[in-house]
Amino acid sequence: xxxxxxxxxxxxxxxxxxxxxxxxxxxxxxxxxxxxxxxxxxxxxxxxxxxxxxxxxxxxxxxxxxxxxxxxxxxxxxxxxxxxxxxxxxxxxxxxxxxxxxxxxxxxxxxxxxxxxxxxxxxxxxxxxxxxxxxxxxxxxxxxxxxxxxxxxxxxxxxxxxxxxxxxxxxxxxxxxxxxxxxxxxxxxxxxxxxxxxxxxxxxxxxxxxxxxxxxxxxxxxxxxxxxxxxxxxxxxxxxxxxxxxxxxxxxxxxxxxxxxxxxxxxxxxxxxxxxxxxxxxxxxxxxxxxxxxxxxxxxxxxxxxxxxxxxxxxxxxxxxxxxxxxxxxxxxxxxxxxxxxxxxxxxxxxxxxxxxxxxxxxxxxxxxxxxxxxxxxxxxxxxxxxxxxxxxxxxxxxxxxxxxxxxxxxxxxxxxxxxxxxxxxxxxxxxxxxxxxxxxxxxxxxxxxxxxxxxxxxxxxxxxxxxxxxxxxxxxxxxxxxxxxxxxxxxxxxxxxxxxxxxxxxxxxxxxxxxxxxxxxxxxxxxxxxxxxxxxxxxxxxxxxxxxxxxxxxxxxxxxxxxxxxxxxxxxxxxxxxxxxxxxxxxxxxxxxxxxxxxxxxxxxxxxxxxxxxxxxxxxxxxxxxxxxxxxxxxxxxxxxxxxxxxxxxxxxxxxxxxxxxxxxxxxxxxxxxxxxxxxxxxxxxxxxxxxxxxxxxxxxxxxxxxxxxxxxxxxxxxxxxxxxxxxxxxxxx
Amino acid sequence: xxxxxxxxxxxxxxxxxxxxxxxxxxxxxxxxxxxxxxxxxxxxxxxxxxxxxxxxxxxxxxxxxxxxxxxxxxxxxxxxxxxxxxxxxxxxxxxxxxxxxxxxxxxxxxxxxxxxxxxxxxxxxxxxxxxxxxxxxxxxxxxxxxxxxxxxxxxxxxxxxxxxxxxxxxxxxxxxxxxxxxxxxxxxxxxxxxxxxxxxxxxx
Numbered sequence: 017x018x019x020x021x022x023x024x025x026x027x028x029x030x031x032x033x034x035x036x037x038x039x040x041x042x043x044x045x046x047x048x049x050x051x052x053x054x055x056x057x058x059x060x061x062x063x064x065x066x067x068x069x070x071x072x073x074x075x076x077x078x079x080x081x082x083x084x085x086x087x088x089x090x091x092x093x094x095x096x097x098x099x100x101x102x103x104x105x106x107x108x109x110x111x112x113x114x115x116x117x118x119x120x121x122x123x124x125x126x127x128x129x130x131x132x133x134x135x136x137x138x139x140x141x142x143x144x145x146x147x148x149x150x151x152x153x154x155x156x157x158x159x160x161x162x163x164x165x166x167x168x169x170x171x172x173x174x175x176x177x178x179x180x181x182x183x184x185x186x187x188x189x190x191x192x193x194x195x196x197x198x199x200x201x202x203x204x205x206x207x208x209x210x211x212x213x214x215x216x217x218x219x220x221x222x223x224x225x226x227x228x229x230x231x232x233x234x235x236x237x238x239x240x241x242x243x244x245x246x247x248x249x250x251x252x253x254x255x256x257x258x259x260x261x262x263x264x265x266x267x268x269x270x271x272x273x274x275x276x277x278x279x280x281x282x283x284x285x286x287x288x289x290x291x292x293x294x295x296x297x298x299x300x301x302x303x304x305x306x307x308x309x310x311x312x313x314x315x316x317x318x319x320x321x322x323x324x325x326x327x328x329x330x331x332x333x334x335x336x337x338x339x340x341x342x343x344x345x346x347x348x349x350x351x352x353x354x355x356x357x358x359x360x361x362x363x364x365x366x367x368x369x370x371x372x373x374x375x376x377x378x379x380x381x382x383x384x385x386x387x388x389x390x391x392x393x394x395x396x397x398x399x400x401x402x403x404x405x406x407x408x409x410x411x412x413x414x415x416x417x418x419x420x421x422x423x424x425x426x427x428x429x430x431x432x433x434x435x436x437x438x439x440x441x442x443x444x445x446x447x448x449x450x451x452x453x454x455x456x457x458x459x460x461x462x463x464x465x466x467x468x469x470x471x472x473x474x475x476x477x478x479x480x481x482x483x484x485x486x487x488x489x490x491x492x493x494x495x496x497x498x499x500x501x502x503x504x505x506x507x508x509x510x511x512x513x514x515x516x517x518x519x520x521x522x523x524x525x526x527x528x529x530x531x532x533x534x535x536x537x538x539x540x541x542x543x544x545x546x547x548x549x550x551x552x553x554x555x556x557x558x559x560x561x562x563x564x565x566x567x568x569x570x571x572x573x574x575x576x577x578x579x580x581x582x583x584x585x586x587x588x589x590x591x592x593x594x595x596x597x598x599x600x601x602x603x604x605x606x607x608x609x610x611x612x613x614x615x616x617x618x619x620x621x622x623x624x625x626x627x628x629x630x631x632x633x634x635x636x637x638x639x640x641x642x643x644x645x646x647x648x649x650x651x652x653x654x655x656x657x658x659x660x661x662x663x664x665x666x667x668x669x670x671x672x673x674x675x676x677x678x679x680x681x682x683x684x685x686x687x688x689x690x691x692x693x694x695x696x697x698x699x700x701x702x703x704x705x706x707x708x709x710x711x712x713x714x715x716x717x718x719x720x721x722x723x724x725x726x727x728x729x730x731x732x733x734x735x736x737x738x739x740x741x742x743x744x745x746x747x748x749x750x751x
Numbered sequence: 752x753x754x755x756x757x758x759x760x761x762x763x764x765x766x767x768x769x770x771x772x773x774x775x776x777x778x779x780x781x782x783x784x785x786x787x788x789x790x791x792x793x794x795x796x797x798x799x800x801x802x803x804x805x806x807x808x809x810x811x812x813x814x815x816x817x818x819x820x821x822x823x824x825x826x827x828x829x830x831x832x833x834x835x836x837x838x839x840x841x842x843x844x845x846x847x848x849x850x851x852x853x854x855x856x857x858x859x860x861x862x863x864x865x866x867x868x869x870x871x872x873x874x875x876x877x878x879x880x881x882x883x884x885x886x887x888x889x890x891x892x893x894x895x896x897x898x899x900x901x902x903x904x905x906x907x908x909x910x911x912x913x914x915x916x917x918x919x920x921x922x923x924x925x926x927x928x929x930x931x932x933x934x935x936x937x938x939x940x941x942x943x944x945x946x947x948x949x950x951x952x953x954x955x
Contacts, residue, residue, distance in 0.1 A: 049874040050917050051798030056866040057832035068827035 067092055074101050074555025076473045076485040077115045078466035080598065081172045081393060082240040083475030083483070085555045086111060086118075088467060088490035095119060095467050095490040103554045105480030106243050114596050115242070117605045121465060122494070126604060126678030127448055128462040129495040139450075139460060144497065148507065150459055154415060154442045156511050159188075167192045167404055167413050171420035171601075174393035175472030175484070176527055180505050181419075182390075187512040194404045197396025198426035198599035198689070199670075201239075203354040203702045205395070207363035211371060213567030214382045215395075216477060219346055222250035224379045226258045226342035228291075228335065229269060230284045230366050232350030236268035236595035236614065240477040247479075248272075258342060260335060262287065262327070263352050264706075265590045265625065265667040266660030268614045278662035281588040281706050282578040283325040284353045285362035287332065288369055289313050289575060290321030294336035301372050308572040309368070324577065326662065339369070344378035346370070352590065355706030358576050360699035365575060371568045383478050384561025387537045391474045391484060399701035401427065408436035415442040419501065424452040425674060425687065426599050428703065429649050430694040446501050449604055452676045462498040467491065469500045470524050472531070482559040484531075486551055502526065531557070581664060585709035589646060590667040591688050592625075597671025603681035604674075613669060616656055617724035622685030625658035625667040626712070634712065641717040644668065646710045648693050651686040654721050666710060795917025798870050802856050803913055810899070810910035817902050817909070818887070824902075825891070828882040832869055835861055872915045873906065879923075879953050895938040904929070926953070 045052070064071060070089040077084045077098070085104025088095045098118055102109035131147035132139040155161070166188050168181055172195060185193060205215035219234075221227065221244065234244040251257040261273035264281040279287060293313040296302045302310065318329035339345050349366040356362055370380060386392050401423055407413050409432075416437070427433040437443060437456045445454035446461050454460045463469070471487040502523030510517045520526040531551060532544045538557050540547050551557045581587070593599075596608040603609065609620050616625065624642055636642065640655045644666065653668060661667055672685025695707040785793045809815050818824055823831030839861050848854050860867050875881055890901040899910055907918035919925065930946030 045874070046876045046878070048795075048876065048917075048921050050795035050872050051870045053871045053874055054868045055832050055871045056868060057834055059835040059861070059864050059866050061834055066823050066827050067831040068823065068829040 070096065072099070073488065073490050074103070074486070074553060075467070075490055076471070076487040076555060077107070077111065077118055078471075078473070078487065079114045079118050079121070079602070081174075081476055082106060082242060083174075083473045083485045084111060084115060084242050085483075085485060086115065087555070090490055093491055095122065100242070101555050104485070104556055105483060105558075106240060106475055106477075106485075108243070108246050110242050110246060112242050112245075112595070113611060114598075114602065114608065117596070117602065117607045118466060120605045120607050121448070121602075122467040124449065124604060124678065126450075126680070127465070127495065127498075128450055128454075128460065130462060130497045132450075132460040134458045139455070144499070147459060147461060151444070151504075151508055152511060155508055159415075161188050161190075161414055163188070163190050164192050164407065164412060165414040166190050166417075167194055167407070167415070168417045168419070169194045169196060169401075169404060169421060169423070170394070170418070171195070172197060172393045172396055172476070173420060174474040175391050176530055177471055177502060178394060179390055179530070180502055180509070180523075180526070184505050184509055184512075187509065193394065194400045195394040195396040196398070196401040196404075196421050196423055198398075198421075198423075199237075199351070199593055200395075200397045200702055201351070201354065202395070202397040202399075203359040203697045203700045204349055204351075204363045206700050207349070207354075207360050207367055210360075210571060211364055211367040211569055212376065212380065213569065214564075216383065217380045217566055218383055218477075218479060218563055219244075219247075219348065220379045220381065221247035221257075221346065224251060224257055224344055224346040224375075225255070226260070226338055226345040227251070228339065228345060228347045228369070229259065229261045229263075229273075230288070230347070230349045231261075231263035231267070231352030232348045233267035233269045233593065233595070234348065234350075235272060237593040237598065238269075238350070240475065240479070241595065243477065243479050258338065260338065263350070264588065264662040264665045265352070265592055266615055266658075267350075267592070268595060270660065271615060276660070277327050277331060278660075278665075280324070280326045280578070280662060281352060281590060281665060282356045282358075282362070284349070285358070285365035285575050286316060286321055286577075287325045287327060288347075288365040289316040290318060290325070290332050291336045291339065292365075292369060292372055293317055293321075294333060295339065295369075295372055298340075301374075305372060306570050306572075309570050312573060312575070339373060343373065344375055345373055346375055346379040347373070351593065352706050354697070354702075356578070356704050357695050357698055357707055359697045359702070359704055361573050361575055364571070364573055368570065368573070371570060376566045376568055380566055382564035382566050384482050384559075384563055386474065386478070386482050386561070387559055388474075388484070388534065391472065393474055393476050395476060396421075397700070398703040399696075401433070402431060402701070405431055405433055405436050408439050411439050413440050415444075416440045417444045417446070418453055418457065419446040422451045422453045422599075422601060422677075424456055425677075426689050428692040428694070429690045430692075446504065448498075449678055450676055452674065455676045461504060462495065463504075464489075464493055464498050464500045468493045468498070470502065470527055472527060478561075482561040484534075484557045484559075486531075486555055486557070488552055488555075581709060585645075585647065585711050586664075587710050587712060588662070588665040588706075589644070589688075589691070589708040589710040590661075590665050590706055591692070592667050592669050594669050594671055597669065600671035600674065600677075600681075600687070603671050603684065604678040606680045609680055609684065612724040615660060616658060618656060619722055619724065620684055621722060622651075622653045622668060622672045622688070623656040623721060624653045624712075625656050625661050627661050627663040627665075628657045628659055630663050631655065631657050634714075636712075636714065637718070639718050639721050641715045641719060643713040643715055644688075644691065644710050645713060646691040646693055646708050648708070649691040651688060651691055652715065653686055654719055656721055656723075666712065793918075793920050795872065797916055798872050798914065800870055800914045801867050802853050805853070805913045806909045806915060807911055807913055817898050818891075824883040825887045827884055828880065830883045832867075835866065872917055873921065875921060880955055881953065889934075893937050894935055 070091040072087040072089055075086055075088055077086045084107035085101030087099045087101050089097045098111055098116060100107040100110040130141040131144055133142045168185055209215045232238055235241060238244055259273040260275045261270040262277045262279050263270055264279055270276045293316045296313055318332045321332055322329040347366055347369040349363045353362045353366055424434045434456055443457040444459045445457040446463050447454045448463045448465055467490045473485040500523050506523050506526060528548050532548055535547050538559055594613055597603055612619055624644055636655050638655060638657050641652055642655050643650050643652050668688040670688055673687030674681040693708040695704040697704055810817060820833040821830040838857055842854060890896050891898055905919055909915050933943040933945050936942045936944055
């Protein structure tokens with residue numbers, strides 16, 4: 017049959033038959049069978065095991081650093097689904113979409129299954145015996161490495177994984193633990209420390225009557241989204257709190273806000289000072305505020321602020337009035353505030369509002385002091401990576417170990433990390449999946465998945481006292497050649513310092529001993545074994561810490577006026593953080609690729625968001641392929657018309673554009689990290705991620721944007737849902 | 752009560768009585784190679800097992816309740832292959848048969864802590880979810896029918912076999928044919944109902 021005489025009916029028939037064949041081939045067996053599959057009986061199971069009925073085991077989610085307690089449903093020895101652990105004060109029995117995908121990270125077909133060693137033909141599989149020999153030769157007791165010659169580069173790491181890592185470095189007389197976070201919040205933390213005396217205060221969202229958020233996506237990609245979402249639900253219960261979000265590109269939290277204001281990127285601090293200007297007119301707020309601050313805000317009356325920020329002066333008045341009327345309030349800053357060369361001042365200006373409004377002790381408190389500071393997470397920064405890169409480029413680093421971070425993918429192109437790696441003679445990567453950084457290493461070690469390994473975790477954000485979260489295997493390891501991170505380190509440590517570590521046959525026994533030793537602090541009178549079994553069953557150990565009080569410092573601030581856009585680069589560039597992809601480490605999970613991005617519903621792709629009016633002026637349609645050119649580099653992506661963006665701004669989601677992270681991530685989308693300009697925060701030296709400016713060029717090509725939303729995004733020209741812009745609303749009536 | 756009413760009552764009682772299933776649990780699906788009306792083999796192949804387990808000794812001669820070993824059938828959707836320590840619980844104490852080749856094999860597995868790789872005999876397609884618990888609770892515990900009969904509806908007279916062999920079609924038409932019949936709700940009750948007919952109940 018040729019195409020010419022294939023009529024519609026035949027076509028449908030063929031489609032039906034091939035479709036059915038595909039379905040049959042794709043599923044498991046489809047007819048009644050006898051004697052084909054095996055069914056194994058248990059030899060000596062525990063009494064509660066009933067085939068066909070799931071048993072839940074507590075553990076800790078490792079998909080991000082929030083440290084949510086989880087329960088894994090295990091049936092016939094296989095983990096099937098994750099739920100939240102109600103015992104955990106962080107997750108409170110809930111879990112997010114990213115956490116759910118932890119199962120897929122475990123069963124992912126692209127997991128690394130054997131150690132790999134770089135020979136002449138690139139990385140080739142080797143046995144663990146060989147891998148251990150290489151490790152012993154380079155890092156064993158006879159290794160001459162000392163001090164900064166060895167470096168351990170990680171993402172955020174906490175609990176006994178951190179303790180073991182630092183003990184490992186100690187045997188080299190080294191403290192060279194470098195923590196890198198591609199989405200570092202170091203600038204914001206520094207500003208918070210400067211004003212409130214705490215890097216990450218506790219936010220009592222549920223006690224606030226008004227939240228004013230400057231670009232903090234606390235419901236999506238913030239510090240502890242599951243906990244924040246639970247608090248937010250309480251905040252929205254009667255009396256219903258009001259959320260005002262101010263940011264250049266609408267985040268998930270912005271989408272939930274009562275009022276959302278698009279602001280020119282980088283002018284958030286000026287708006288904060290403008291609001292402060294309005295508030296400080298009243299003695300109630302100005303009492304005790306130093307003269308420098310009063311002098312500073314004098315320059316920022318409503319009209320001046322409106323000119324710079326693009327937010328109407330009426331709106332500035334409304335926000336100030338809302339803050340006045342709704343106490344206690346809570347003012348928070350996010351990445352879009354911090355990501356500028358004056359990001360520190362910007363964030364400090366926002367924090368200033370909290371002090372003026374008297375939110376300390378009401379909606380903001382200090383976190384409880386941790387009884388074991390050595391278990392608290394190391395928080396990453398960009399400048400730590402830049403420092404390491406410099407040392408590597410100068411040939412000072414002889415051995416580098418990499419765990420839980422992928423700087424070759426996330427470092428901007430002006431930081432040639434991949435090139436610097438070639439100066440390091442011995443590089444080891446601890447990974448579950450081959451990624452871009454592991455591809456540049458000499459020895460790549462396959463780790464157990466988070467659902468197969470033991471560990472302890474301490475969250476950066478501890479809302480409810482202090483919890484040491486336990487991670488335990490939910491099933492036997494899938495691949496016999498994979499090993500736990502703790503086990504590998506322990507094996508080297510046993511050789512380097514046998515007197516301290518020879519007694520531990522594995523990481524499990526190390527963990528158990530360490531936790532049992534800490535028992536007196538947790539005020540438990542059980543026997544050691546009971547304490548440990550209880551800890552494993554509950555998935556955590558609690559310490560009843562009380563929140564501490566915050567300080568209030570009002571240092572003199574200088575607030576530069578942001579540079580105007582130029583004709584060469586007429587757009588602000590905002591890289592957006594997806595709640596699921598984060599810095600790109602999760603791009604290998606097809607569930608996350610397939611789940612529509614929260615604001616745009618686009619799947620499996622990168623895109624550039626542009627305001628419909630701007631697009632109209634430039635005659636850009638959805639799906640037009642645009643070249644996004646910065647002073648540093650360029651990428652190509654499909655245009656997506658998005659009303660939730662400041663009209664002079666374009667935005668691209670981070671996380672895509674992998675060249676090596678399994679079949680589901682490789683070749684999907686582009687990597688906007690690579691076009692970020694080398695602009696750094698003056699105070700902290702962090703990469704200013706929101707300071708890049710770009711030009712758009714039409715390539716003339718066009719492709720369909722694959723997305724879940726229907727054709728009615730813009731309501732097809734009909735008023736299906738009536739909307740009103742914030743400036744047109746009769747604001748005076750609401751106050 | 753007049754004569755007419757009495758006749759009517761007898762007719763109603765007879766009708767209710769006849770509505771319950773006169774099940775034929777041990778009737779084989781058909782000769783080897785024959786098919787049921789919906790195209791499935793009526794009789795499954797002979798399956799060779801690692802140990803030729805004599806159901807006829809255990810369930811037949813010794814009259815052991817099926818659920819003594821297949822203990823999960825009343826609690827779970829699968830009846831479960833008995834755990835190895837269950838076999839050993841008895842056979843450790845039965846000195847008289849310890850030298851039999853099949854028992855020797857059993858001890859070998861136990862000493863090596865190896866599970867026995869039994870072959871599945873009644874293996875439904877992956878898109879079918881059959882629930883043992885529902886059927887056992889209904890027919891064994893509620894209606895108090897004999898266990899050999901209840902299990903036999905789907906498995907045939909296992910007590911007369913050594914290793915199990917499929918003797919029922921287990922096809923959808925075959926399932927539905929039983930779900931369409933009226934069954935007593937409880938032992939001694941006259942209220943009947945038939946099995947559910949939702950697609951979703953088995954295909955989920």
